[in-house]
Amino acid sequence: MSKEANFENALAFAADLIRIPGLPGEEGDVARRVREEMEALGLEEIRVDDAGNVIGVARGRGDAPAALLNSHMDVVAEGDHDEWEVPPFSGEVRDGFLHGRGAMDIKGPLALQTYAAASMIGQAPGDVIVAHTVLEERGGLGMKHLLESGSVAPGVVVIGEATHGDVCIGHRGRAEVEVAITGLAGHASVPARAHNALDLLGDVLAAIRDLAEDQPSDPILGASSLIATMVDVLPESRNVIPDSAVVTIDWRILPGSDDEMLENRVRDAISARIPETPEGLTWEVRMAIERQRTYTGLVEDRNLLTPGFLMSADDPMILAAAEAVGRREGQGPAVIRPWKFATDGGWSCGVHGIPTVGFAPGEERFAHTNRERMDVEEARWGFERYPLLIAAVQKALDE
Numbered sequence: 002m003s004k005e006a007n008f009e010n011a012l013a014f015a016a017d018l019i020r021i022p023g024l025p026g027e028e029g030d031v032a033r034r035v036r037e038e039m040e041a042l043g044l045e046e047i048r049v050d051d052a053g054n055v056i057g058v059a060r061g062r063g064d065a066p067a068a069l070l071n072s073h074m075d076v077v078a079e080g081d082h083d084e085w086e087v088p089p090f091s092g093e094v095r096d097g098f099l100h101g102r103g104a105m106d107i108k109g110p111l112a113l114q115t116y117a118a119a120s121m122i123g124q125a126p127g128d129v130i131v132a133h134t135v136l137e138e139r140g141g142l143g144m145k146h147l148l149e150s151g152s153v154a155p156g157v158v159v160i161g162e163a164t165h166g167d168v169c170i171g172h173r174g175r176a177e178v179e180v181a182i183t184g185l186a187g188h189a190s191v192p193a194r195a196h197n198a199l200d201l202l203g204d205v206l207a208a209i210r211d212l213a214e215d216q217p218s219d220p221i222l223g224a225s226s227l228i229a230t231m232v233d234v235l236p237e238s239r240n241v242i243p244d245s246a247v248v249t250i251d252w253r254i255l256p257g258s259d260d261e262m263l264e265n266r267v268r269d270a271i272s273a274r275i276p277e278t279p280e281g282l283t284w285e286v287r288m289a290i291e292r293q294r295t296y297t298g299l300v301e302d303r304n305l306l307t308p309g310f311l312m313s314a315d316d317p318m319i320l321a322a323a324e325a326v327g328r329r330e331g332q333g334p335a336v337i338r339p340w341k342f343a344t345d346g347g348w349s350c351g352v353h354g355i356p357t358v359g360f361a362p363g364e365e366r367f368a369h370t371n372r373e374r375m376d377v378e379e380a381r382w383g384f385e386r387y388p389l390l391i392a393a394v395q396k397a398l399d400e
């Protein structure tokens with residue numbers, strides 16, 4: 002006999018998950034707990050893949066395209082515990098809110114999605130795959146791996162990042178690009194024997210500003226934007242002329258941008274400012290790379306590019322989702338809008354072209370703060386709407 006897939010049990014599961022910390026790359030204990038709950042709820046084909054993502058399937062009654070419900074298992078660091086009004090790992094319900102790190106980003110929605118899927122066993126128009134991923138807060142290695150592995154083949158993806166009850170259809174992506182200037186180090190007392198990497202810094206920064214003034218714009222997502230955020234100089238000594246200066250650029254990108262395109266744009270802007278590189282100095286543009294390790298031991302040197310995506314607001318699947326969800330207060334379909342922040346939807350839709358939509362309770366302004374919380378009544382409403390949303394998007398895709 003499976004555990005009953007009702008809201009009270011979902012909320013208790015969310016509180017339990019909050020009590021299990023799990024920074025990016027340290028989701029093992031959370032994953033074990035998620036797997037245990039999937040088993041108790043009667044999901045099938047429960048498995049943990051190489052990256053540590055946990056996957057289970059709620060069998061539908063028909064053969065409509067499978068819907069994949071996705072939340073992530075990692076949370077951002079909680080910071081100073083004294084700064085929290087309610088302790089970050091208490092999972093306490095107080096004044097009508099579930100409190101703690103992950104309450105709305107994203108353990109609350111993770112629990113609601115898992116339970117909504119379980120509540121539709123034998124009833125959904127098609128299979129409902131539940132796949133909760135790792136390392137979302139570090140750019141989405143888990144989701145990237147899940148989709149590349151081919152172990153799931155959804156017709157639609159539903160992302161559980163906070164929408165406050167709206168239907169979200171996309172967001173900008175993010176990339177980190179570096180400009181590395183190289184020269185020859187030397188004693189600061191004998192400048193003639195060295196080539197100072199800092200000599201090109203002014204022009205490089207000016208080129209980045211030139212490029213920032215010339216960014217493409219999208220009517221829904223707004224303009225892409227970039228800014229220099231860091232300069233690393235080596236050797237780190239006040240009396241040595243440095244041979245290395247690396248400028249980091251934070252770039253909020255529109256869907257469809259790739260490594261090569263971004264690198265080329267920076268190269269062109271720098272070439273315009275530095276038509277002839279002075280002797281003894283070189284510069285190169287490259288994507289920033291970070292070595293990431295999953296709790297299962299998978300290691301990947303990842304380009305720091307998280308793609309954006311955008312679904313059409315007129316897409317029949319999106320309209321069906323908004324209609325099914327409705328407005329929490331007032332009449333008519335749910336508001337359709339983009340998110341301000343990036344999600345794993347960039348991988349599913351932006352890279353793999355799978356129709357993707359976002360729906361979850363929770364207010365963006367509480368994410369990553371020491372006031373993180375989820376309104377219990379809003380969560381109850383969201384839980385009730387979730388099966389309607391899943392059925393609607395599956396039917397829309399089946400037509």
Ligand SMILES: [Zn+2]
Nearest residue numbers: 073106107162
């Ligand atoms: Zn999140």
